[in-house]
Amino acid sequence: MRVLVLSQYPVEEARHGGQLRLRGLIEAYKSAGHDVALAGVLGGTGYPESVGFLPHPTGALSKPKYGGIGNEDLGIARLLSEGGDYYTKLVKKIEVIPDVIHVEQPWLFAFAQMYAKSVHDQKVVKLVYGSQNVEFVLKREILAAANHPETEELTEAVRQLELSAVREADAVICVSQSDVDWVKQHSDVPVHLASNGISPSSADTAGIEAANQLTQKHKFGLFCGSAHQPNVNGFASMFGGGFGSLDHDQRLVIAGAAGYLINAHPVLQTSSKLTDNLIIAGMVSDQCLAGLLATAHCIVLPITQGGGTNLKTAEALWAGKHIVATKVAMRGFEAFIGTPGVTVEDSPGGFKRALRRAMQAPALILSDADRQARKVVLWEACLQNLPAFVENIVGRAS
Amino acid sequence: MSSKQPTVWMNVTTSHNWQRPAVGVVRVEKELTEGLERLIGSAGFKRCVWRENRFVEVHLAAPAVSQTAVSAPPPPTSALDETPLLFPLLPKKAALAAMAQAALSLTPARLRPFANRALLSAKFRLGRYLQNRARATASGTAVYAPAPAHHESQPIPGVEFKAGDILVSVGLDWDHPYWRSFAMLRKVYGLKVVTCCYDLIPVLYPQYCVSDVAKRFTGYFIDVAEGSDLTLCISKQSERDLKNLLSDVGGVDVPTHIFPLGDNVIASESKVSPAIAQLTAAPYVLFVSTIERRKNHEVLYRAYHLLCARGFKDQLPKLVFVGMPGWGVSELLKDIELDPLTQGMIVQLNHVSDSELAHLYKHSEFFLFPSLYEGWGLPVGEALALGKAVLCSDRGSLPEVGGDLVTYLDPWVPEAWADEILRLSTDKAALAMTEANVRANYKIREWKDSCSSVHIALQSLQQRLFSQMLSPGYDMQTEIGQHAGSALIGDKSGWLMRGPQRAIPAGTYQVRIDCNDYSSDVAAIFSVVSGSSTIEHAVGDMEVGNGGDGGVTLHFTLSEAVHDIEFRCWLSSGRLSINNVVIDQAA
Numbered sequence: 001m002r003v004l005v006l007s008q009y010p011v012e013e014a015r016h017g018g019q020l021r022l023r024g025l026i027e028a029y030k031s032a033g034h035d036v037a038l039a040g041v042l043g044g045t046g047y048p049e050s051v052g053f054l055p056h057p058t059g060a061l062s063k064p065k066y067g068g069i070g071n072e073d074l075g076i077a078r079l080l081s082e083g084g085d086y087y088t089k090l091v092k093k094i095e096v097i098p099d100v101i102h103v104e105q106p107w108l109f110a111f112a113q114m115y116a117k118s119v120h121d122q123k124v125v126k127l128v129y130g131s132q133n134v135e136f137v138l139k140r141e142i143l144a145a146a147n148h149p150e151t152e153e154l155t156e157a158v159r160q161l162e163l164s165a166v167r168e169a170d171a172v173i174c175v176s177q178s179d180v181d182w183v184k185q186h187s188d189v190p191v192h193l194a195s196n197g198i199s200p201s202s203a204d205t206a207g208i209e210a211a212n213q214l215t216q217k218h219k220f221g222l223f224c225g226s227a228h229q230p231n232v233n234g235f236a237s238m239f240g241g242g243f244g245s246l247d248h249d250q251r252l253v254i255a256g257a258a259g260y261l262i263n264a265h266p267v268l269q270t271s272s273k274l275t276d277n278l279i280i281a282g283m284v285s286d287q288c289l290a291g292l293l294a295t296a297h298c299i300v301l302p303i304t305q306g307g308g309t310n311l312k313t314a315e316a317l318w319a320g321k322h323i324v325a326t327k328v329a330m331r332g333f334e335a336f337i338g339t340p341g342v343t344v345e346d347s348p349g350g351f352k353r354a355l356r357r358a359m360q361a362p363a364l365i366l367s368d369a370d371r372q373a374r375k376v377v378l379w380e381a382c383l384q385n386l387p388a389f390v391e392n393i394v395g396r397a398s
Numbered sequence: 399m400s401s402k403q404p405t406v407w408m409n410v411t412t413s414h415n416w417q418r419p420a421v422g423v424v425r426v427e428k429e430l431t432e433g434l435e436r437l438i439g440s441a442g443f444k445r446c447v448w449r450e451n452r453f454v455e456v457h458l459a460a461p462a463v464s465q466t467a468v469s470a471p472p473p474p475t476s477a478l479d480e481t482p483l484l485f486p487l488l489p490k491k492a493a494l495a496a497m498a499q500a501a502l503s504l505t506p507a508r509l510r511p512f513a514n515r516a517l518l519s520a521k522f523r524l525g526r527y528l529q530n531r532a533r534a535t536a537s538g539t540a541v542y543a544p545a546p547a548h549h550e551s552q553p554i555p556g557v558e559f560k561a562g563d564i565l566v567s568v569g570l571d572w573d574h575p576y577w578r579s580f581a582m583l584r585k586v587y588g589l590k591v592v593t594c595c596y597d598l599i600p601v602l603y604p605q606y607c608v609s610d611v612a613k614r615f616t617g618y619f620i621d622v623a624e625g626s627d628l629t630l631c632i633s634k635q636s637e638r639d640l641k642n643l644l645s646d647v648g649g650v651d652v653p654t655h656i657f658p659l660g661d662n663v664i665a666s667e668s669k670v671s672p673a674i675a676q677l678t679a680a681p682y683v684l685f686v687s688t689i690e691r692r693k694n695h696e697v698l699y700r701a702y703h704l705l706c707a708r709g710f711k712d713q714l715p716k717l718v719f720v721g722m723p724g725w726g727v728s729e730l731l732k733d734i735e736l737d738p739l740t741q742g743m744i745v746q747l748n749h750v751s752d753s754e755l756a757h758l759y760k761h762s763e764f765f766l767f768p769s770l771y772e773g774w775g776l777p778v779g780e781a782l783a784l785g786k787a788v789l790c791s792d793r794g795s796l797p798e799v800g801g802d803l804v805t806y807l808d809p810w811v812p813e814a815w816a817d818e819i820l821r822l823s824t825d826k827a828a829l830a831m832t833e834a835n836v837r838a839n840y841k842i843r844e845w846k847d848s849c850s851s852v853h854i855a856l857q858s859l860q861q862r863l864f865s866q867m868l869s870p871g872y873d874m875q876t877e878i879g880q881h882a883g884s885a886l887i888g889d890k891s892g893w894l895m896r897g898p899q900r901a902i903p904a905g906t907y908q909v910r911i912d913c914n915d916y917s918s919d920v921a922a923i924f925s926v927v928s929g930s931s932t933i934e935h936a937v938g939d940m941e942v943g944n945g946g947d948g949g950v951t952l953h954f955t956l957s958e959a960v961h962d963i964e965f966r967c968w969l970s971s972g973r974l975s976i977n978n979v980v981i982d983q984a985a
Contacts, residue, residue, distance in 0.1 A: 205880060208881075217871070217881045219872045241647065242616040242617075243620075243647060244624075244644060244650070245649075247581065248581045248582070248624060249585075272612075272617040272620065272647070273616070273620050273621075294882065295881075296883065297884060349647075352646075363883065363977060365914060
């Protein structure tokens with residue numbers, strides 16, 4: 001089976017959750033013996049050039065009709081659906097007509113439909129929509145948080161894109177049960193649940209040393225997050241209003257690009273004592289990140305917005321540390337709520353109290369049975385049934 | 399090694415620097431100091447003050463810095479018996495704030511908005527400069543990192559504190575830097591720290607304070623909770639407010655003890671100025687308090703305005719405010735000065751002596767206290783102690799002071815105050831009955847009871863057994879291994895673990911050292927030492943458990959407190975991870 005995967009980001013040097021999921025999907029298809037090609041349009045200027053991808057269309061997106069800054073995902077969707085130069089250029093990136101197009105997120109779904117129609121005389125190409133969350137809900141939250149003047153219009157545009165994808169695809173893949181439920185409310189197509197997972201990694205001596213350099217061997221809680229606005233909003237809402245969860249010799253480390261946004265966020269100035277114990281590490285090497293995960297006493301997941309599942313939650317579960325999370329952060333991993341070391345709190349006060357309790361508790365040591373139970377967070381477990389599901393879709397008559 | 403019996407150290411920094419009559423917090427510190435010394439005895443009770451970044455002992459009889467201080471610096475040139483300073487010393491930040499406040503106050507009214515803007519701008523720029531400077535010194539790998547805390551860059555202590563001693567600090571602690579050291583004094587020096595929460599007004603009602611102090615005081619309460627073994631609270635209200643704040647921010651759930659403040663019973667009224675004698679010849683009602691927004695003089699003015707407008711002016715006693723005008727009341731005072739309806743009915747007195755105050759209390763018709771919030775409310779107790787009827791706000795701790803002997807009113811409703819003032823002013827029988835009830839039933843709170851209450855709490859604290867959990871990876875050093883989170887791991891021969899060199903009181907102990915990851919050929923010896931590793935208290939070999947857990951349990955007794963207890967592990971062969979060290983004092 002030939003699989004064409006369409007996305008707005010490459011998977012080399014995968015950083016954020018979307019990239020990691022995409023990489024996991026591709027590896028799952030390949031492991032099942034399928035040919036996989038990746039193509040798309042780079043969703044931002046920060047992504048490196050990559051085979052199969054058109055550069056980010058900065059100039060073209062400057063027109064107001066594409067949604068402006070912060071809505072590049074929607075802008076690219078609109079640009080490609082117009083069927084102009086960009087459509088033609090992206091078609092040229094597709095070297096072999098695939099049996100199935102897996103469209104990760106809804107942005108290139110219209111393109112995939114147009115392309116499939118254009119080659120219909122040669123081959124029936126099935127379309128699989130890979131949902132990462134209910135995008136329009138997340139879009140509304142982000143725009144509303146930024147007081148965007150066109151919040152409702154843009155949200156509705158995303159909702160229409162998404163509804164088109166779930167209704168017109170041959171199958172849909174979701175990351176959480178709640179997302180599956182939403183899709184089933186709007187479509188009768190087959191839906192497959194494939195939670196987000198992680199690749200198992202372990203810290204080496206150099207990684208631990210790098211982490212120690214950063215933390216100065218203080219006992220610390222860890223927050224890993226990309227420069228995704230919900231990460232910042234969640235941090236600000238959970239840790240605003242004064243922060244007393246840590247003793248004077250404990251630290252809260254922020255790893256990942258979320259740190260750069262948090263560093264400029266007013267909550268650092270307004271929330272008493274929040275900066276006193278904060279180490280904003282920013283982007284760190286994979287080796288150092290593994291060291292941080294291995295040496296953290298507690299991992300916090302203060303995510304209050306967004307759908308889908310959070311890969312950082314899977315990483316935290318696999319790391320075997322105390323976890324303090326919101327319900328949103330545990331979406332897709334509900335089975336672990338209440339298991340050893342996992343605390344869920346949605347109010348800022350409750351979250352901060354839970355963090356204090358976790359930081360005062362002895363280091364978490366998981367039993368063999370608990371460790372075994374957490375293997376479900378690995379990609380190989382999360383995606384093991386995906387290829388067969390898609391093979392079945394491809395094998396079905398149209 | 400030091401003597402066996404724990405000492406109670408009273409931090410008298412506030413009263414030591416205070417040059418005026420002791421009121422409020424200063425009074426509490428002085429009363430508790432004297433009362434506790436009586437109850438504990440001078441052998442187990444010492445005074446200390448914060449000086450040159452450490453505590454130094456002071457003696458009551460001959461004020462001088464103790465020369466017995468072990469790690470204290472030489473006494474500063476300004477010895478304690480020098481000419482008293484004209485003003486109490488302030489921390490740098492507070493001094494800058496005071497200078498700014500003075501500049502604003504001395505600026506002519508028409509120029510004040512400009513001066514205010516200039517000061518705000520200066521404050522912002524200074525803050526940004528300090529922040530940038532702090533960031534510039536952060537490590538290269540971190541965008542932002544906290545500056546090293548005071549306790550990490552230099553040793554704190556001072557006087558001969560020994561593990562198990564109690565430090566009681568109930569002064570104006572927030573105006574000094576020493577509260578930041580409490581957590582370290584507990585953790586490293588084994589001291590038991592007792593602090594006091596008077597109220598949370600700056601956090602709960604920052605609008606009634608001079609500047610936006612909520613953030614600063616929130617941080618203060620968070621730090622003090624971490625640095626306290628016990629926090630004394632002056633009312634159920636202040637305890638509740640403190641607990642709520644700490645719960646909201648995830649702070650330490652510090653143990654608390656409510657103790658009653660003594661009433662200031664004013665007995666003497668020997669010297670009264672002619673002006674006050676003349677004023678008190680006619681009926682008047684009294685409100686004793688600094689004139690500031692939170693105290694809510696405004697509701698009384700409005701009540702009088704309403705009553706005068708309704709034609710009751712002739713039936714009303716005068717309204718006397720005793721207290722210094724403070725911040726944010728200039729417009730109210732102007733209204734009172736200019737209002738033709740209340741003209742001549744409202745009198746302000748400032749700088750009255752104790753005997754004049756006694757005279758004013760004694761001869762008043764009744765007492766008023768409309769404050770919007772209090773942590774306690776001493777004047778209500780004063781009035782009740784003198785048998786006066788009281789109309790009182792129902793907010794904050796005030797119902798705790800007056801119990802059911804007081805008429806409570808909503809401080810935001812002038813009509814309610816007007817009605818009650820008129821009723822008590824015109825119904826002499828009702829007033830007499832209320833006074834009789836107060837005289838018969840109000841039990842004066844005495845300072846000796848306050849001291850006894852605190853003393854009992856200290857005795858209970860003294861009995862609390864030492865217990866500490868150490869994480870080798872964070873709290874100990876290694877010569878041959880690696881810090882890996884809470885654990886120390888190693889696979890070479892040598893000292894895998896040493897530390898933490900902290901103080902620990904005299905007593906009998908069990909220490910459990912847990913190792914949950916090791917190779918089958920592991921061989922290790924654990925020991926407990928002190929006195930710069932010259933005294934060995936216990937030693938034992940690594941024990942391998944059935945379920946993969948290993949470690950050792952050691953027992954030892956210290957006849958005296960030590961300041962550098964150390965738990966060590968010599969790894970002879972194999973691979974070992976030490977995860978946890980738990981020390982428990984036996985009863």
